[in-house]
Every structure is written in C-alpha cells, then in structure tokens.
Amino acid sequence: MENTNLQDYSHKRFNILTGEWVLVSPHRAKRPWQGQNEEISTEKRPEHDESCYLCARNTRISGDVNPDYKDVFVFTNDFAALQKDSPTFNVNDGLFQAKSETGICKVICFSPDHSKSLAEMEVEDIAKVVKAWQEEYTELGNNDMINYVQIFENKGAVMGCSNPHPHGQIWSQSTLPNEVDKKDKHQKAYFDKNNSSLLGDYLQQELKAKERIIFENEDFVVLIPFWAVWPFESMIAPKKVKKNILELSDVEAKNYAEAISVITKAYDKLFNTSFPYSSGIHQAPTNGEANEHWHFHMSFYPPLLRSATVKKFMVGYEMFGSPQRDITAEIAAKRLKDLV
Amino acid sequence: MENTNLQDYSHKRFNILTGEWVLVSPHRAKRPWQGQNEEISTEKRPEHDESCYLCARNTRISGDVNPDYKDVFVFTNDFAALQKDSPTFNVNDGLFQAKSETGICKVICFSPDHSKSLAEMEVEDIAKVVKAWQEEYTELGNNDMINYVQIFENKGAVMGCSNPHPHGQIWSQSTLPNEVDKKDKHQKAYFDKNNSSLLGDYLQQELKAKERIIFENEDFVVLIPFWAVWPFESMIAPKKVKKNILELSDVEAKNYAEAISVITKAYDKLFNTSFPYSSGIHQAPTNGEANEHWHFHMSFYPPLLRSATVKKFMVGYEMFGSPQRDITAEIAAKRLKDLV
Ligand SMILES: O=P(O)(O)O[C@H]1O[C@H](CO)[C@@H](O)[C@H](O)[C@H]1O
Ligand SMILES: O=P(O)(O)O[C@H]1O[C@H](CO)[C@@H](O)[C@H](O)[C@H]1O
Numbered sequence: 135m136e137n138t139n140l141q142d143y144s145h146k147r148f149n150i151l152t153g154e155w156v157l158v159s160p161h162r163a164k165r166p167w168q169g170q171n172e173e174i175s176t177e178k179r180p181e182h183d184e185s186c187y188l189c190a191r192n193t194r195i196s197g198d199v200n201p202d203y204k205d206v207f208v209f210t211n212d213f214a215a216l217q218k219d220s221p222t223f224n225v226n227d228g229l230f231q232a233k234s235e236t237g238i239c240k241v242i243c244f245s246p247d248h249s250k251s252l253a254e255m256e257v258e259d260i261a262k263v264v265k266a267w268q269e270e271y272t273e274l275g276n277n278d279m280i281n282y283v284q285i286f287e288n289k290g291a292v293m294g295c296s297n298p299h300p301h302g303q304i305w306s307q308s309t310l311p312n313e314v315d316k317k318d319k320h321q322k323a324y325f326d327k328n329n330s331s332l333l334g335d336y337l338q339q340e341l342k343a344k345e346r347i348i349f350e351n352e353d354f355v356v357l358i359p360f361w362a363v364w365p366f367e368s369m370i371a372p373k374k375v376k377k378n379i380l381e382l383s384d385v386e387a388k389n390y391a392e393a394i395s396v397i398t399k400a401y402d403k404l405f406n407t408s409f410p411y412s413s414g415i416h417q418a419p420t421n422g423e424a425n426e427h428w429h430f431h432m433s434f435y436p437p438l439l440r441s442a443t444v445k446k447f448m449v450g451y452e453m454f455g456s457p458q459r460d461i462t463a464e465i466a467a468k469r470l471k472d473l474v
Numbered sequence: 475m476e477n478t479n480l481q482d483y484s485h486k487r488f489n490i491l492t493g494e495w496v497l498v499s500p501h502r503a504k505r506p507w508q509g510q511n512e513e514i515s516t517e518k519r520p521e522h523d524e525s526c527y528l529c530a531r532n533t534r535i536s537g538d539v540n541p542d543y544k545d546v547f548v549f550t551n552d553f554a555a556l557q558k559d560s561p562t563f564n565v566n567d568g569l570f571q572a573k574s575e576t577g578i579c580k581v582i583c584f585s586p587d588h589s590k591s592l593a594e595m596e597v598e599d600i601a602k603v604v605k606a607w608q609e610e611y612t613e614l615g616n617n618d619m620i621n622y623v624q625i626f627e628n629k630g631a632v633m634g635c636s637n638p639h640p641h642g643q644i645w646s647q648s649t650l651p652n653e654v655d656k657k658d659k660h661q662k663a664y665f666d667k668n669n670s671s672l673l674g675d676y677l678q679q680e681l682k683a684k685e686r687i688i689f690e691n692e693d694f695v696v697l698i699p700f701w702a703v704w705p706f707e708s709m710i711a712p713k714k715v716k717k718n719i720l721e722l723s724d725v726e727a728k729n730y731a732e733a734i735s736v737i738t739k740a741y742d743k744l745f746n747t748s749f750p751y752s753s754g755i756h757q758a759p760t761n762g763e764a765n766e767h768w769h770f771h772m773s774f775y776p777p778l779l780r781s782a783t784v785k786k787f788m789v790g791y792e793m794f795g796s797p798q799r800d801i802t803a804e805i806a807a808k809r810l811k812d813l814v
Contacts, residue, residue, distance in 0.1 A: 140572060143560040146649070148571035154652045157575060159555040169636035215499040215791070215798055220483035229676040230683075230700050231488035232480060235497060286790035294787025296509035303790060309486070311795030312494045336569040343570075360570050414794030435793055447634025450626035450643060451555070453775055454754030455651030458555055 141462055149361035150324075150332060152316040156363050157458040160465075171443040172292050174407055179249040179298060188299035190246045205259065206266040207243040208304075214239035216307050218279065236279055237307030242266055244300040251289065251300050251408055253398035260391035267304075267415070268379050268387070274306040275420030282310050282419045290410025292437060292445065302413075310419055317416055318428075325427035333429035334375040341373075346467040349396045349474050353389040356397050358467040363457040365439045365446050366404065366466050368397055370432045377418040377428040397434065400473040407442035411435060481802055489701035490664075490672060492656040496703050497798040500805075511783040512632050514747055519589040519638060528639035530586045545599065546606040547583040548644075554579035556647050558619065576619055577647030582606055584640040591629065591640050591748055593738035600731035607644075607755070608719050608727070614646040615760030622650050622759045630750025632777060632785065642753075650759055657756055658768075665767035673769035674715040681713075686807040689736045689814050693729040696737050698807040703797040705779045705786050706744065706806050708737055710772045717758040717768040737774065740813040747782035751775060 146155040187194045190202050196212040216237030225232035244263050267285050274283045287302035288295040324332035340357055349356040356370050370393045401409035417430035437445040486495040527534045530542050536552040556577030565572035584603050607625050614623045627642035628635040664672035680697055689696040696710050710733045741749035757770035777785040
C-alpha cells in the first residue's frame with residue numbers, strides 16, 4: 135500500500151455498507167496482556183453423542199425425535215426468539231415506542247457427524263448446506279409475513295454457542311433488523327446515484343489492489359474488508375453481482391462452498407485451534423421489491439486476537455464510542471493468505 | 475403497564491437516542507443453558523499488590539513510578555490507542571476511505587486501595603472520582619485538538635479488564651465516535667423541532683410511569699431505559715437538563731456519586747458477585763458549539779443474565795441483525811429496585 139501511514143498511525147476507516155467508522159490503532163498490538171484467557175476445548179468429540187439434542191435419532195427437549203438424517207437437517211427452534219402467531223400491536227406512547235414483531239426461527243444441522251465443523255467437512259457436504267440455505271430462503275421468503283431471512287452460525291463456546299454439534303440458525307422476520315437496514319440504505323443510495331452495485335464496485339477495486347485478498351476462485355473472492363472490525367474478520371462475496379443466494383448456479387454454489395471451506399480451514403490453522411466465530415449472510419430482503427441494489431455477502435466475525443486463548447474484547451470504548459482494532463486489515467489478510 | 479403484550483410477546487423497542495431497535499423476546503428466558511460458564515474470581519485481593527502497575531509507588535512498564543497517591547490518580551495511558559502527535563492524512567481512494575485520528579488516552583485510578591470497587595467505596599470517595607472526571611473533561615476539552623471526551627470503565631475480566639485495580643479510562647479525540655454521533659443527531663433533531671431536550675422529556679415520562687425507575691434522589695434518577703439492550707442495563711441521568719458534568723454543583727455532584735454507589739451496590743447484590751460491566755458517560759462534545767440539545771447520562775452495560783456465571787452473548791443474530799434480549803426492562807427494573 136502506498137500509504138504507509140495506515141500501518142503506522144491511528145486512523146479511522148469508513149464502512150461503505152453501514153456508514154460507520156472503525157478506529158484502527160496499529161501501534162497498540164504491542165501492549166502486554168494480563169487479562170482473561172479463554173479456555174480451549176481439546177476434548178475429542180464422538181461422531182454421535184447420546185446427550186446431544188442435535189444428533190440423529192435423539193429426542194429433543196420438545197419431545198420431538200430427530201430423524202435418522204444423513205446430511206443436513208432443518209427444524210423449527212424449540213426456543214424461538216420470534217414466533218409466527220403472536221398478536222400484532224403497537225405502542226406509541228410519547229417517547230415509549232414499540233412494535234410487535236413476528237417471525238420464524240430455525241436450526242440447521244450441517245452434518246449428522248457430531249465431531250465435525252465446516253472446516254472439517256468435504257466441499258461437497260458444505261454444498262449441501264448451501265443448498266439447504268437456498269431452500270429455506272425460498273420457503274421463508276415466500277411466506278407473506280417474512281420480509282427478511284437472516285442465516286447465521288455461532289461457533290465455539292466463546293461465541294455463546296450452546297452445543298458443539300455443527301449447526302447454524304435462521305431467524306426470519308417481518309421487518310429489517312438494524313444492520314440490514316443500514317446496508318440496504320447505503321447500497322440503495324449508491325445504486326440510485328451510479329446505477330451500479332456498491333459492493334460489486336468495491337470488489338473490483340479490491341481485486342485490483344490485491345492487498346486484502348485471501349483467496350479467489352472463478353466465482354468467489356474471500357477478503358478482509360478495508361473497514362474490518364474484528365481482528366481476522368473476513369468476507370466471502372460473489373464476483374458477479376447477485377442479490378441473494380438463489381441466483382447461484384450449481385457450479386457457483388459449489389465454488390461458494392469451496393470458499394467457505396478455504397477460509398474456515400485457514401482460521402483453524404491460524405492459532406492451531408477450532409477457531410470460534412459468528413458468521414452470517416447479508417442478502418436482499420424478501421419484501422417483494424426488486425432489490426437490484428443488493429449484493430449478497432457472507433461475513434465471519436471471529437474474536438481471537440493473539441492466540442487460541444486471547445481474544446479481542448469489544449467493551450468500554452467500543453460500546454460507547456466506535457469499534458477499535460489493533461492489527462490492520464492488511465496484516466490480517468497477509469497472515470491468513472499464507473495459510474491457504 | 476397497561477400493555478401486557480410487552481411482557482408476553484416478541485416485539486421491538488425504539489432507542490430514541492440512537493434511532494436503533496432492540497428485539498425483545500420475553501418468553502425465551504426459559505430455554506436451557508448448556509453453553510459457556512464464566513469463571514468467578516473469589517480471590518480476596520490485598521489492599522496493595524506489588525505486581526499491580528496501578529498501585530501507588532509501583533513502577534509501570536514505561537518505567538514511570540506511580541506517586542504515593544491517596545485518592546484519585548490520573549496518568550496518560552502507556553499503550554494509548556490514540557496519540558496526540560501523529561501526522562494528519564486522508565485516504566480518499568475510490569471506495570477506500572480513511573482519515574487520521576489524533577487524541578489523548580488516560581487511565582484514572584479510582585482509589586489507591588487495590589481491593590475495592592466503586593460499589594465498595596464511600597460516596598464521598600466516589601465524589602472525588604466525579605471531580606477528577608470534571609477536571610479531565612475541562613482540561614482535555616480545552617485542548618483545540620480534542621472535540622470529544624469519552625469517560626468509561628471496564629470492570630471484571632469478562633469485560634476485558636486487564637487489571638482488577640479499581641480504574642477507568644478516558645479516550646479523547648478529534649472527531650465524534652459512531653455512538654456519540656448518533657446520539658448527537660437524534661438529540662439535535664428533537665431539540666430543533668420541539669425546543670426541548672429529548673432525554674429530559676423522556677425522563678419526565680419515566681418519572682410519571684414509575685415502572686422502570688430503580689432509584690432517585692433530589693437531582694438524579696437511575697432507571698432501566700425502555701430500549702435497554704443488556705439484561706440489566708441501566709442509566710443514571712440528572713433530572714434537570716445538563717449538557718455535561720461541568721454543570722453540576724457540588725451538591726449535585728455528590729448526589730451523582732450517590733446514584734453510582736446505589737446502582738453498583740445493587741448490581742453486586744443481584745447475583746452475589748462483584749458484578750462486571752462497562753460503563754460510560756455520554757455528554758456534549760467539546761467542539762466549541764453550544765450543544766444545548768445535549769443531556770448528559772451515564773450508562774451501565776453489564777453482561778450477566780441468569781447468574782454470576784451465565785452471561786448474555788451478543789453474537790450471531792445480534793451482530794448481523796439487531797440486539798436481542800430475553801427479560802424485559804420492566805422485570806429487570808423490578809429486580810434491581812428490590813435490592814436498593
Ligand atoms: O485498555 P485495556 O484495559 O487494556 O483494554 C480493554 O479496554 C479497551 C477499551 O475499551 C478495549 O479496546 C480492549 O479490547 C479491552 O481489553
Ligand atoms: O440460540 P442459542 O444458540 O441458544 O443462543 C446463542 O445465539 C443467539 C442468537 O445469536 C443469541 O441470542 C444468544 O445470546 C446465544 O447464546
């Protein structure tokens with residue numbers, strides 16, 4: 135990068151999708167750490183665990199028995215944060231403002247094998263997960279009540295995951311959540327002005343700059359966004375503009391699965407541990423509009439900073455001010471690229 | 475509350491200060507927890523610890539020796555995220571947007587007693603901390619380079635605090651961080667429209683509703699905001715509109731200290747543990763403008779949810795969608811009020 139200032143001095147970078155800033159303090163990585171260390175689970179998990187409510191053939195707390203599934207298994211969350219038949223109401227009482235919110239929450243088991251994570255699965259098995267996401271996006275999106283479908287995964291105890299069985303979640307709802315709303319507005323404003331995709335144009339610029347690219351295949355690129363918040367935050371996006379995952383051909387879906395495989399494997403190698411993260415797909419709302427301004431992308435937000443046990447805490451200043459990071463996006467990209 | 479729907483069904487509430495929403499799922503508190511448990515430190519700390527770089531008379535990593543301080547001690551952070559003499563630069567390269575950011579970061583030891591927290595300090599000693607905040611806000615605010623002063627505390631290992639010695643931090647900088655910018659805009663819009671303070675009017679409505687008030691004295695109120703995100707998030711605010719902490723008389727400052735004492739003591743009682751949190755004061759920028767639209771307030775963001783060891787994780791859905799909470803603000807307020 136021509137501007138070495140970005141590697142040496144405090145600065146803030148602009149997130150073009152959310153309109154928010156991240157504070158970058160490159161010199162700060164040197165400070166000593168006497169704070170909390172995370173525990174690493176080195177326990178080898180069995181392929182089937184009798185006490186796991188996500189394993190095949192086991193009984194869940196609801197009394198339902200899981201089928202003897204062979205690849206992916208999707209069911210409605212037994213403790214859903216959003217419910218489909220709650221009443222509609224509005225609180226419009228001066229400065230107290232509230233609205234009912236309905237939705238459907240699902241759990242998606244990535245594999246019957248209790249011991250595996252996405253990083254350890256074959257690309258063709260990850261492709262089956264992508265296919266299930268497509269089916270859910272279609273089915274939920276076709277529901278009149280649902281205007282947005284959030285697909286995500288919490289991996290690892292440090293990310294609040296309450297069960298190590300490989301699984302993700304899908305929360306779908308009637309309105310756009312905050313983060314999606316921000317990205318919707320910024321992509322729309324750019325599209326209306328330039329008749330071109332904001333993220334699509336950004337990716338072209340990244341592919342030329344090459345500095346933050348971790349991996350690419352014919353259809354997908356994996357990179358550290360210029361404005362990344364988490365130490366090793368990354369983004370997977372299709373090179374051609376696609377508003378949602380339904381626009382992927384079978385070959386493209388396979389290349390998407392490969393990109394997921396590559397980045398999760400690189401993560402595991404980085405600190406020689408099963409790398410915790412939350413990941414999520416941001417894509418076009420299912421609100422019946424054209425949404426031509428949308429370019430779908432998947433992000434990984436992993437908390438580890440220096441080792442398998444020292445994470446970045448987004449606390450005090452980050453909660454009250456802005457997110458803050460110590461290593462630059464360029465350094466993080468270089469480290470991950472070397473592991474691909 | 476007339477509207478019992480808010481206690482029974484999923485809904486979202488609007489944060490009037492930031493313009494963002496929180497998803498509330500009251501029925502969800504019942505789900506089982508098999509996830510990560512936090513460690514509680516039950517170790518009794520000495521009043522002076524030779525190895526603590528914040529204790530009086532000890533040598534810090536910079537080589538500086540702490541004075542033999544008797545109440546509050548403030549110094550410039552040895553690993554400051556913001557520095558005052560870094561160069562000014564601008565990256566304006568297509569969709570890569572960055573700007574240099576300068577500032578001053580300080581550490582403020584609340585007491586020489588290594589074993590104490592704010593909850594365990596006398597009100598008159600907390601009043602000395604308030605006085606030090608006022609002095610720092612004045613001094614930093616008078617610096618031409620500084621346009622915003624963020625005062626905060628990270629308490630507890632689970633909040634990324636790297637040293638148990640009672641202390642907070644002050645990060646001051648040339649531009650407004652994201653969260654402050656949002657609150658600035660929303661307070662300004664309301665003030666311009668109504669010629670009245672947004673938060674001031676909100677507090678009047680809360681004082682009438684009484685449902686979310688934990689404590690009040692003559693000058694201050696402690697409450698759970700209608701839109702609280704963290705399970706036991708609370709806010710301390712002056713009843714009269716004050717744009718910053720400099721507008722407090724000595725008596726008011728003492729009543730502020732009492733409010734801090736009351737809420738931190740209630741927190742410690744809640745789960746019978748030294749309650750972790752990040753707290754921060756949002757107040758008028760020091761940018762030379764009138765800032766009449768500002769009403770200062772201090773917020774506490776504590777992560778614990780069900781016990782001393784089970785916290786709320788703001789992960790997957792929360793990172794990609796919106797913050798989500800399981801217990802309502804009204805229930806949280808009632809539980810804390812009972813402990814005052
Ligand atoms: O400054 P400390 O206490 O070393 O560090 C702590 O507070 C900072 C400001 O909120 C955060 O950026 C760090 O992640 C956290 O560990
Ligand atoms: O749904 P789970 O896995 O029980 O719970 C986890 O993910 C949810 C969605 O991100 C969060 O609200 C919870 O705090 C977290 O522990």
